[in-house]
Amino acid sequence: MNFNNGWYVLYVKPRWENKVNESLKEIYLESFLPQIKTIKQWSDRKKTILKPMFPSYVFVNISSSLDFYRALSVNGACAYISFGREYARVTEKEINQIKFLVGDKKVTNIETNIDLPKVGETKKITYGPLSGLDCEVVKVDNQNKIIVRLDSLRQNIVATVSLNCLQTAVPA
Secondary structure, eight states: OOOOSEEEEEEEOTTOHHHHHHHHHHTTOEEEOOEEEEEEEOSSOEEEEEEESSTTEEEEEEOSHHHHHHHHTSTTEEEEOEETTEEOEEOHHHHHHHHHHHHOTTOOOOOOOOOOOOTTOEEEEOSSTTTTOEEEEEEEOSSSEEEEEEOTTSSOEEEEEEGGGEEEOOOO
């Protein structure tokens, strides 16, 4: 394993984020669990609760290979998030930005798990020069952009459109 000091992303059992975060602190490891306020609606009342910004993720600051394995031994911890052979690492700057975001009282309605459209879905473009056109999702590149095919001119037009410019098209 290629180990570097820094923040790693620990995948934990569903709804175990708080327990794992507290357990990491009990064994003197620096951890961070960003939480956002959300309103929970029951049949008789509404309540503001804190929920993890990234479900099943806890960030842990690792300074030695021993700490790397100690964090993984905590009850509820499953594995470190990795991409290929590299463990997912978060920079100190990104951690500070997340801390600033969740601590800012003016920021509301934070969403983190935006569902990507699926290839073949029909969407309506809601913003920009192509606004109002229906399109078919041809390829999904990443969370920020997708490539669509527009058939309104009887031509295949490929355009890169931000996700926030799309909504589910209403069938005609």
